[in-house]
Amino acid sequence: MSATTTSTPGSTRRLTAKGEATRARIVDAASSLVFAHGVTRTGVEDIQREAGVSASQLYHYFGDKQTLMRAVIAHQTEAVLAxxxxxxxxxxxxxxxxxxxxxxxxxxxxxxxxxxxxxxxxxxxxxxxxxxxxxxxxxxxxxxxxxxxxxxxxxxxxxxxxxxxxxxxxxxxxxxxxxxxxxxxxxxxxxxxxxxxxxxxxxxxxxxxx
Amino acid sequence: MSATTTSTPGSTRRLTAKGEATRARIVDAASSLVFAHGVTRTGVEDIQREAGVSASQLYHYFGDKQTLMRAVIAHQTEAVLAxxxxxxxxxxxxxxxxxxxxxxxxxxxxxxxxxxxxxxxxxxxxxxxxxxxxxxxxxxxxxxxxxxxxxxxxxxxxxxxxxxxxxxxxxxxxxxxxxxxxxxxxxxxxxxxxxxxxxxxxxxxxxxxx
Structure with missing residues (x-):
């Protein structure tokens, strides 16, 4: 699969298919935790553990928690509509x-x-x-x-x-x-x-x- | 003023008028902070500072944050209705x-x-x-x-x-x-x-x- 770009927060750079999959895994994990416990109670470490990624991987894709939370809102909006x-x-x-x-x-x-x-x-x-x-x-x-x-x-x-x-x-x-x-x-x-x-x-x- | 009892959480013991006032000050402070920032973002230390009470005073009246939050819910319900x-x-x-x-x-x-x-x-x-x-x-x-x-x-x-x-x-x-x-x-x-x-x-x- 060729590299793709998306307009969702935190992914303005081009990602490989593997990169897209890792990014999606992080957003999925963060969305599940936020749905269960809320934004404030969901720590970055919890998300790393749930997604099985390192701190540097998470930082690579999202930079900070606020950017990741924007991706969670976009993901959950899609899920709600779907x-x-x-x-x-x-x-x-x-x-x-x-x-x-x-x-x-x-x-x-x-x-x-x-x-x-x-x-x-x-x-x-x-x-x-x-x-x-x-x-x-x-x-x-x-x-x-x-x-x-x-x-x-x-x-x-x-x-x-x-x-x-x-x-x-x-x-x-x-x-x-x-x-x-x-x-x-x-x-x-x-x-x-x-x-x-x-x-x-x-x-x-x-x-x-x- | 004579000592009073109330049935709201965290005040099952008899309180003097001064004790009631201190307790009410803590609940007011906690309610304002929770309204502005939510339950999770409101730390016990923030409430102490806002109410001008010590950790031991807060503990004396409420024991733990959960008990204090029950008093906040009761207080905010009254305020909403009022x-x-x-x-x-x-x-x-x-x-x-x-x-x-x-x-x-x-x-x-x-x-x-x-x-x-x-x-x-x-x-x-x-x-x-x-x-x-x-x-x-x-x-x-x-x-x-x-x-x-x-x-x-x-x-x-x-x-x-x-x-x-x-x-x-x-x-x-x-x-x-x-x-x-x-x-x-x-x-x-x-x-x-x-x-x-x-x-x-x-x-x-x-x-x-x-």
């Missing part, structure tokens, strides 16, 4: 919204409601501490909100929702309900809050049915 | 819901959208790490949800909402929308997500108007 596919990419019918809702609830149930949202929990921890991480999290949430917006806009354009429906506002409220539902689900160890939050927002969207 | 009064205690008309919504938005604006929810952010950080803290956070959220439930139930009982309205589910969804709105508001540094989340849920509640 876990909602294929539904997330075509939320353009009421049936699709319900399938997406079921996927989210099932995922939390399979995790025994532990961990909350992989990027929401990072946001709660670092948004006020690290302006660059906050900017990355804003971009991550935007990647999540965009398919919600476009799905609802498609429903409106197809005549499933009334022409005057403010689909952008509903999409943002849906993401907020999802985030709050995940946090309460993590705290209470039951999917009831997530279900109540998503079902209520979907019910509101239904109230705009044409 | 900041929503008087509206929170009588959310039994649509006008009251809107006044409460405005109070929440104004509060975030006055904080420049920094900090998020004082107990939601602790929940995101420690729910998976500390079972006792998680139980305290469940109780804290319940204290918040209860007045939402009772306000909406009163609206139903007075005939403002249809008799078949599931007010318990709406109250839970409202708390979830609020939590998610606060997290996105903290991340994006604008109250737009909080407003979208609360306005959408209030709009859904209006759809149940009798």
């Amino acid at each position: 876990a909602q596919r294929p539904e997330l990419d075509s939320l353009d019918t009421f049936e699709a919204l319900l399938r997406w809702r079921d996927r989210l609830v099932t995922l939390q149930r399979s995790r025994h409601c532990v961990g909350g949202c992989p990027i929401g929990s990072i946001a709660a921890e670092v948004a006020d501490e690290d302006p660059q991480a906050r900017a990355d999290l804003v971009a991550g949430f935007e990647q999540w909100e965009a398919p919600l917006r476009s799905g609802l806009a498609t429903m409106r354009d197809r005549g499933l929702l009334r022409p005057d429906t403010d689909t952008d506002r509903l999409a943002l409220a849906l993401l907020a309900a999802l985030q709050g539902g995940l946090l309460l689900t993590q705290t209470r160890r039951t999917t009831v809050p997530l279900e109540a939050a998503l079902d209520s927002m979907i019910e509101l969207i239904r109230a705009y049915a044409a | 900041a929503q009064r008087p509206e929170l205690d009588s959310l039994d008309t649509f006008e009251a819901l809107l006044r409460w919504r405005d109070r929440l938005v104004t509060l975030q604006r006055s904080r420049h959208c920094v900090g998020g929810c004082p107990i939601g952010s602790i929940a995101a950080e420690v729910a998976d790490e500390d079972p006792q803290a998680r139980a305290d956070l469940v109780a804290g959220f319940e204290q918040w949800e209860a007045p939402l439930r009772s306000g909406l139930a009163t609206m139903r009982d007075r005939g403002l909402l249809r008799p078949d309205t599931d007010t318990d589910r709406l109250a839970l969804a409202l708390l979830a929308a609020l939590q998610g709105g606060l997290l996105l508001t903290q991340t994006r540094r604008t109250t737009v997500p909080l407003e979208a989340a609360l306005d959408s849920m209030i709009e859904l509640i209006r759809a149940y108007a009798a």
Whole structure:
């Protein structure tokens, strides 16, 4: 395989296939530890041990923990979106919204409601501490909100929702309900809050049915 | 003033008035630091310095950081509820819901959208790490949800909402929308997500108007 470049943080230099694999192993390990314990509790040494790399290898790829955490945010954003596919990419019918809702609830149930949202929990921890991480999290949430917006806009354009429906506002409220539902689900160890939050927002969207 | 007892964590022994004041100073200092930096980043030495107490004084009142954090959760729960009064205690008309919504938005604006929810952010950080803290956070959220439930139930009982309205589910969804709105508001540094989340849920509640 030829050397590749990516635009994700900490990998602006060209990497060999082996280098890409090592870099990915570090990001995977760091993401797992951050999901389980949070950013602050995850030490660089823990990540080295989990990834099976030396301090100099980790430094070679990421320079500092902050740069690695940016890569973790990018990785977890991708993972969060991937876990909602294929539904997330075509939320353009009421049936699709319900399938997406079921996927989210099932995922939390399979995790025994532990961990909350992989990027929401990072946001709660670092948004006020690290302006660059906050900017990355804003971009991550935007990647999540965009398919919600476009799905609802498609429903409106197809005549499933009334022409005057403010689909952008509903999409943002849906993401907020999802985030709050995940946090309460993590705290209470039951999917009831997530279900109540998503079902209520979907019910509101239904109230705009044409 | 005579000695008092309280049932909050770390103060099961009788304290003199001076002891109560010292204890309260420690909890205030710890709460401010946790709100600004999170639980993990707040060291016991930071709390001692902020409160102006010695290590032995802090140990005398709280024994360990975990016990002190339980007192912080209790303190922040009280503060969160107090900041929503008087509206929170009588959310039994649509006008009251809107006044409460405005109070929440104004509060975030006055904080420049920094900090998020004082107990939601602790929940995101420690729910998976500390079972006792998680139980305290469940109780804290319940204290918040209860007045939402009772306000909406009163609206139903007075005939403002249809008799078949599931007010318990709406109250839970409202708390979830609020939590998610606060997290996105903290991340994006604008109250737009909080407003979208609360306005959408209030709009859904209006759809149940009798």
